[in-house]
Amino acid sequence: MKQLFHSVSLISEKCIGCTKCLMNCPVEAIRVKNGKAVIYNEKCIDCGECIKICPYGAHVAVKDSLDDLSKYKKKVVIPSVTLYSQFGSKVLPCDVNEALLKLGFDEVFDITFACDIAAEILKKDIENVVKPAISTLCPTVIRLIETAYPSLISHLVKILTPIEISAFLIREKYQKQGLKNEDIGVFFLTPCPSWVTKIKELSNNENIKINGAIPISDIYSKMLKYIKHRDTNVNYYISKTGLLWSYSGGQCKAIDVENSISVDGIKNVIKVLNDVETGRLDDIDYIEVLACSNGCVGGLLLVENPYNAERITKMIINKIDFTYKVFDFNNIKNKLINNKDREDKTLKLSSDFKSAVEMIKNMNNIINMLPGTDCGLCGSPSCKAFAEDVAKGLACIEDCKFISNGGKKDES
Amino acid sequence: MLMEELLSVKYDVISGDFIRGGEASSNLKKLLNQLGIRSDVVKRICVACYEAEMNIVIHSVGGYIQAKIYNDRIEIIAYDNGPGIPDIELAMQEGYSTASEIAREMGFGGGMGLPNIKRSSDEFYITSEVGKYTKLKIIIYFD
Numbered sequence: 001m002k003q004l005f006h007s008v009s010l011i012s013e014k015c016i017g018c019t020k021c022l023m024n025c026p027v028e029a030i031r032v033k034n035g036k037a038v039i040y041n042e043k044c045i046d047c048g049e050c051i052k053i054c055p056y057g058a059h060v061a062v063k064d065s066l067d068d069l070s071k072y073k074k075k076v077v078i079p080s081v082t083l084y085s086q087f088g089s090k091v092l093p094c095d096v097n098e099a100l101l102k103l104g105f106d107e108v109f110d111i112t113f114a115c116d117i118a119a120e121i122l123k124k125d126i127e128n129v130v131k132p133a134i135s136t137l138c139p140t141v142i143r144l145i146e147t148a149y150p151s152l153i154s155h156l157v158k159i160l161t162p163i164e165i166s167a168f169l170i171r172e173k174y175q176k177q178g179l180k181n182e183d184i185g186v187f188f189l190t191p192c193p194s195w196v197t198k199i200k201e202l203s204n205n206e207n208i209k210i211n212g213a214i215p216i217s218d219i220y221s222k223m224l225k226y227i228k229h230r231d232t233n234v235n236y237y238i239s240k241t242g243l244l245w246s247y248s249g250g251q252c253k254a255i256d257v258e259n260s261i262s263v264d265g266i267k268n269v270i271k272v273l274n275d276v277e278t279g280r281l282d283d284i285d286y287i288e289v290l291a292c293s294n295g296c297v298g299g300l301l302l303v304e305n306p307y308n309a310e311r312i313t314k315m316i317i318n319k320i321d322f323t324y325k326v327f328d329f330n331n332i333k334n335k336l337i338n339n340k341d342r343e344d345k346t347l348k349l350s351s352d353f354k355s356a357v358e359m360i361k362n363m364n365n366i367i368n369m370l371p372g373t374d375c376g377l378c379g380s381p382s383c384k385a386f387a388e389d390v391a392k393g394l395a396c397i398e399d400c401k402f403i404s405n406g407g408k409k410d411e412s
Numbered sequence: 413m414l415m416e417e418l419l420s421v422k423y424d425v426i427s428g429d430f431i432r433g434g435e436a437s438s439n440l441k442k443l444l445n446q447l448g449i450r451s452d453v454v455k456r457i458c459v460a461c462y463e464a465e466m467n468i469v470i471h472s473v474g475g476y477i478q479a480k481i482y483n484d485r486i487e488i489i490a491y492d493n494g495p496g497i498p499d500i501e502l503a504m505q506e507g508y509s510t511a512s513e514i515a516r517e518m519g520f521g522g523g524m525g526l527p528n529i530k531r532s533s534d535e536f537y538i539t540s541e542v543g544k545y546t547k548l549k550i551i552i553y554f555d
Binding site: 148150151153154274275277278279280344346347348349350351353354356357360361364 | 418419421434437438441443445446447448451452454455458459462463481483528
């Protein structure tokens, strides 16, 4: 099996084998084996909940750095829209961009331009997929759908995200100017680990390749040195509708689709996806789904708290009176659509139907022996997950403390 | 169809329990994903099972959902212990509903339940006796 890259990973030496991450993983991707947490890569969706909860700093986000910036002739940075909410409401996007240039980039690409393009295409795109259309902005949500809700793949919109659109436009622009693609370094300033993983997946597509995802929290203190508090209305082109994409609900507002809902926080996302699957939400046109609380401003690799970041964004938006008028993009529109079929990545018990059925039966028998207390001492997050692990040969029944102590369930 | 039943699971459904209503279809869906059933088929099963489950929650005194898995199909039995349907033909009409005001406000009981189940299934049978029971049998083929 192909080794899957995940940004969310573990420093084994720091792990003391407590069960905090085990019990908090929304997709039951963690086990504790021999006193250390282990992440099952096929299940992990890079939401970062384990990083947030671990008191020992054992869960970390693997990330890129700016060390090899000098490798490229042209160095372009795509800041996440959330970056503009990290320095208070008095620091305007133009000042933030200026600070970025001082860090050694040749150009700061205006991601709000890509947001406005995405919004324009998205308005029509939601008609081309199964209703309700589901947003693809959050890589964690996409992975969740691919691994646990494959029937909802047909609901995912096809338009690329603003980050991918930005990379495409940058590469197209500089290649037209005569630069070789490998000489163009494109870096994304990310609010979350899931984008670190996502850009690795994109790396085999030369047109939208991003060379590194740098956590905003890593670059923050370096930027602070260069940030000026001008608070003057500098005439600077950044789009107010583009900035909306940073917090939950903003995307729906940007595309102006009223019959829509915005869902944030991974547990809420799971609840709503369950409802979509039962057909209960078929009347809705569009669902904005974001894994972090309050959307991308809730990203783990940001500095400001999500709710204050939303306020700051809104205050900045009030100071701006500019939106890109996006038309005449028909010549590139087809390149901004993802036509590749998304893969069903659900974990099947077996490729053979009959042996899968046998494993389910076996699991049900094991469940009946277990206490049902979901204590986690066996190293699996619940008795049900443990039964599955035993049936798959990943755990042995004696790992259950209840059973190894001779416990028997009451037959009453 | 004499093929033997491979697996059977049963979920109790409690009358009026909107909080837990939907658990049967949610659990069944996870099971079908693990078995490797095609996702578009899972979606149809999920819709049919959920509607049947919510019918028991909203309209009945309680009952159960039983899913029997065969080599080529799933059979879902949705059984409740009453009050039963006096006029099945009428109940099968789109838009016909006896749901309470509260249930309707929550988006349930729009009179689409039974027609929706029928639409999602390959074979659909309904029997009922007033004061005794309602039983749905839903068959969906895997291929």
